[in-house]
Amino acid sequence: MEELDMPAGLLAEGRQGDNSPPMSVGDLASAVKRTVEDRFGRIRVRGEISGWKRHSSGHCYFTLKDDSACIDAVIWRSAAGTLAFRPEDGAEVIATAKMTTYPARSKYQLVVERMELAGEGALMALLERRKKALAAEGLFDPARKRPLPFMPRVIGVVTSPTGAVIRDILHRLEDRCPTRVILWPVPVQGEGAAAKIAAAIRGLASYEVRPDLIIVARGGGSIEDLWAFNEEEVVRAAAESPIPLISAVGHETDITLIDHAADLRAPTPTAAAELAVPVRAELLALLDELSARKRRCLTRRADLARERFALTTCRWPAADTLFGPKRQRLDEVGERLPRGLGARAHKAEALMNLTSSRLRPELLSQRLARAGDRLGAAAKMLPLVHPDRPLGRGFVRVTAAADGRTLTHAADARAAGRLLLRFGDGELPVSTDDGAPVPAPAKVERSPRRAYVPPHPNLFD
Template identity: 85%
Template sequence: MEEYDMPAGLLAEGRQGDNSPPLSVGELAQAVKRTVEDRFGRIRVRGEISGWKRHSSGHCYFTLKDDSACIDAVIWRGQAGNLAFRPEDGAEVIATGKMTTYPGRSKYQVVVERMELAGEGALMALLERRRKALAAEGLFDAQRKRPLPFLPPLIGVVTSPTGAVIRDILHRLEDRCPTRVIVWPVPVQGEGAAAKVAAAIRGMAGLAEVPDLLIVARGGGSIEDLWAFNEEEVVRAVAESPIPVISAVGHETDTTLIDHAADLRAPTPTAAAELAVPVRAELLGFLDELNARSRRCLTRRAGDARERLTLTTSRWPAADHLLGPKRQKLDEVGERLPRGLAARAHKAEAVMNLTAARLRPDLLRQKLDRLSDKLDAAARMLPIVHPDRPLGRGFVRVTAAADGRTLTRSADALAAGSLRLHFGDGEVAAQAGEGPPPPPPAAKVERSGRRPYVAPQPNLFD
C-alpha cells in the first residue's frame, strides 16, 4: 500500500522516506511567483480592454479578454504617462510586459510596460466609438456653431512653432489682410501632445488680451500622427472654448474629431488663414463700389425729386389768381381803418371828459380829510386796546414759550408746557402742569374777632 493511501492520523508526523517537508503558504506563493516570472519573463498579448480604471495613485488596472479567456493587467504610473493614446473599454490592443503573480490574492496578472492599438482597424474602431460617445453628448451639434468675426483684430494660432504650417498661415494673412497674431507653440504629435494642445486652447481665453479668433493647425500625416487631435481632452477644450475656433488639421482628406467640435473646419492651414480674414484689396474695392453706388443713388433720387417738384409746381394756379381776392379785401380793410380809429378816439374822449368831471380837487380834499380823521381815531384807540394795557392793574398775559402765541384756555397752556407770563413790569418763565391749588392768603381779623369771608380765587392754569 502506498504511504499516502494510509488513513490520516490526528497529528502530522514525518514518515519514513519523506524528503519533502511541508511549505508555508508564503513560501509556496513565492515559488509559484518565481516559476511564472522565469517562464514568462517577456510576453506580448493581444486582447480587448475591459474595466479600465485609473487609480488615484496613478496606476491603471484593467482586464485583457478575448472570446475564450481573460487575464488581469496593471500599468504602473511611470509607464501609464508614456502611452501614445488614452485607453478605454472596447479598444483592441497588443500589450507588452511580463507575467507575475499577486500572492495577496492568489492570482496572476500581466504587468504592462508598453501598449499599442492592434492595427489600424482597431484604431478606427476606437475612433468611431469615441466619435459616437462625444456626439451623444451634443458636442458636435450644429446649433452650437458660432459665426466667425468678419475682420478679427487679433488671431490666436495653436500649432508647432517650427515647420511650414505657421509660415503658411502668417504669409497668407499678410497677403490678404495684415492683422495681429498670437502663436502658442505646442507639440502636435507624440507623448503629451494632446494635453499641451488642450492647455493651449484653454489658455488663449485667459490671456490679458483675448484673441477674437482661434486657429488650431497641423500639417498632414497618418492617422497615428494626427491622433492627438482625436483625444477627448482636446475635443472638449475646443467645444468649451469661448473663442470661435477654426480647425485646420491635416490635408483636405484628413478628418479628426476636433473638426466636428470646431465652429468651422478648414481643409488646410492655408485655407484657415483665408477663411479668417477677407482680402484687403477686394474689401477696399467693394467699399469703393458701394461709395459709387451710393452717389449714383443720391443723384438719381435728387433728379427724381426735382422732376416731381417741377411737375407739381406746374399744376399750381397763378399767384394773382390765388392772392387777388385777399389783396382786394386788404384794400377794403385799409380804407375802413382810419374811420374806425377816429370813431374810437372820439368815444374815448367823451368817456375821459365824463370821468374828469368827477375828479374835482375839492371833492378829493374832502375824501382825504375823512380818511385822515378815521386814521387819527384808530391811533388814539391803539393804546387803549393794546393787550398789555391791563397788565398794570394786576392782570397777567400768558403766551407759549415756543411761538409767542397768546393762550386763553387752560388746555392750551397744558399742551404748550413751557410758558411766558407777562406782567406790567416784565416777563417770567413758567411751566404748566397739574398740581394742588395754592393756599389762600391769610385773612385780616377784624376787631370783633370774626374772620371775614374770602371768595375762592380761580386757578389761572385751569
C-alpha cells in the same frame, strides 16, 4: 513505495527515503514567483481591455481577455504616462509585459510596460465607439455650432510653432486681411500632445487678450499622427470653448473627432485662414461701389426733386397776379387812415366839450351831500339790527361750542352735541347728550355788554 501507501498518522514523522523537508507557504509562493518571472520575463499579449480603472495613485488596473480566458494586468504610473493613446474598455491592444505573481492572493498578473492598439482595424473600432459615445452626449449637435465673427480683431492659433502650418496661416491672413494673431505653441502628435492641445484651447478663453476666433490646425498625416485630435479631452475642450472655433486638422480627406465638435471644419489650415477673415481688397472695392451708388442715388433724387419743383412752379400764377390786389388795397387803406384818425379825434373833442359844460362844482357837492345823508341813516340802523340786541329782551342765541356757528334748527343743535347759549348778561354751555356732564367753560373776564352805537361821521364837515 510501500511507505507512501501507508495511512497518514496523527503526527508528521520523517519516513525512510524521504529527503525533502516540508516547504513553507511563503517559500512555495516565492519559488512560483521566480519560476514564472524567469519563464515569462518579457512577453507580448494580445487581448481586449476590460474593466479599465485609473487609481488616484496614477497606477492603472484592468483585465486583458479573449474568447477563452482573461488575465489581470497593471500599468505602473511611470509607464502609464508614456501611452500614446487613452485606453478604454473594448479596445483591442497588444501589451508588452512581464508575468509575475501576487503571493498575497495566490494570483498571477501582467505588469505592462508598453501597450499599443492591435492594428488599424482596432484603432478605427476605438474611434467609432468614442465617436458614438460623444455624439450621444450632444457634443456634435449642429444646434450648438455658432456663426463665426465677420472680421475678428484677434485670432488665436493652436498649432506647432515650427511647422509650415503656422507660416501658411500667417501668410494667408496677411494677403487677405492683416489681423493680430496669438500663437499658442503645442506639440501636435506624440506623448502628451492631447493634454496640451486641450489646455491651449481653454487657456485662450481666459487669456488677457481674448481672441475673437480660435483656429486649431495641423498638417496631414496618418491616423496615428492625427490621433491626438481624436482624444476625448481635446474634443470636450473644443465643444466647451466659449470662443468660436475652426478645426483645420490634416488634409481634406482627414476627418478627426475635433472636426465634429468645432463650429466649422476647414479642409486645410490655409482654408481655415480664408474662412476666418474676408478679403480686405474686396471689402474696400465693395465700399467704393456702395459709395458710388450712394452718390448716384443722391444725385438722381436731387434731379427728380428739381424736375418736380420746376413742373409745380410753372403752374403757379405770377406774383403780381397774386399780390397786386392786396397791394392796391393796402395803398387805399393807407390813404384813408389819416383822414379817419382826424375825424375820430374831432368827434371825441366835440363830445368832451359837450360833457364838460355839464360838469359844475355845485352839482358834485349836492350829490355828495345826498350820499352822506344816506350813509348817516344807515349808521343809525346798525344798533337796531345788531344780532345781540334781542338778547336783552329774553331771547337766547344758540351757537356750536366747537366752531361758534349760530344754529337756527333743532337738527343742527342735536348734531353739534355741545352748545353755547348766549344771554344778554353772559354765556351758558350745554350738551344735547343725555346725562353727559358739561365741562365748565374757561373763565373769561368780560366787560358789561353794551349796545354797539357806531359814530355818525359827516363826510362833508
